[in-house]
Amino acid sequence: MTIADTVVDWYHENKRDLPWRRHGFTPWGTLVSEFMLQQTPVARVIPRLDEWLTRWPTPADLAAVPPGEAVRAWKSLGYPRRALWLHACAVAITERHDGVVPEDVDALLALPGIGDYTARAVAVFAYGNRHPVVDTNIRRVIARAIDGQGEPGPPSAKRDLVAMETLLPAGRPAAAAFNAGMMELGAIVCVARTPRCDECPLREVCAWRLAGSPPYDGPRKTVQKKYEGSDRQVRGLILAELRASHIPVTPGEIAGVWPDAVQRERALAGLLADGLAVETPDGYVLP
Missing domain, CATH: 1.10.1670.10 (Helix-hairpin-Helix base-excision DNA repair enzymes (C-terminal))
Incomplete structure (x- = not known):
């Protein structure tokens, strides 16, 4: 029996019951789940995925709303630029592919925010095409x-x-x-x-x-800096204020989310540069 045979048999007996593995789960649902699962644990993704697909069951549904609504619905999943990319992806699918998620890897790679892993994952898990997928x-x-x-x-x-x-x-x-x-x-x-x-x-x-499970002594990836006290945390606090309000958040209200003015302004500038916040005459809003 080959390694592949062994793994496939084991998988059929032991796989978790996850939404994207169920019969009838749509290619759009697979694409959304892959965006959400990037750097986010499965347990946190499942409830948000259900909410998302209930509200926007097709790419056209998401494309019809402002991108800020996608950012608002992203809530605490982290790395909120994924919400903007997913919205842009929905717009592109609606405009270029008549609202149908493509199954060709090259067509998927041409969509905003989709890299090699996501393109192959959608082609394989949504459409059953034969490609290696590596995470x-x-x-x-x-x-x-x-x-x-x-x-x-x-x-x-x-x-x-x-x-x-x-x-x-x-x-x-x-x-x-x-x-x-x-x-x-x-x-x-x-x-x-x-x-x-x-x-x-x-x-x-x-x-x-x-070989006796020897310790690894090769090159290692860079360790991510801690979240507490980081610019990422400050960005998250500002973004939470924007998500919670349907009217512009004033500079004074922004000032109340973090005591360090330099770090706060740096985080706000980053949100503006990334398109996650928009400045208006009355304050700041989601895009």
Whole structure:
């Protein structure tokens, strides 16, 4: 039995019941979920995804409202520029593709805010096309099971996609299940800090486990700075004020969200530059 066969069998027996895996889930829903899942845990995404798709079940529905409504509905998911990109994406799909999410990877890549991972994920998980899909979880499983390393090295799209393509089954349904299975394996078993190796379906062939699970000593990605006290936190506080109001938020009200005036002004300038806030004669509003 190949690694792919083993992972696919394990996936069918152990996969979590997630909205985007259910029969009848739309390509638009898949695209929205992929935007939301970037750097955000599944548990936080599910309720917001349900709210979003209830309100805007098609790209045309979202495209018909101002982008600020998307930012308002994003709430606490974090990295709110994703909401602006998703709105721009909905407009492009409505205008270029008659409101239908395309299934071709190149067509998906041409949409605003869509990178290589998201394009391939939509093509595979929404339409069942055969492409390798690589995220952080998959990279970690390949690093351990195939390369014998405790952690993956820095991302390389070309190298990572080739590594996944080498393992990918020939048939479309099996390939889609293998992509999802590798992702699921990395998310719930082959996790970063405390992998549950005894529960892993690849435990008998995992190169890292067979080598005694040596510690990783290669290059590491840059550690993100803490959120508390950062410009990101201040941006979030200002954005919360804008989301909570349907009239302009005055400079005085902005001043009350954070005591450090220099940092506060820097955060506000960043929101304006990113298009997440708009200055009016009466104050600041969502776009």
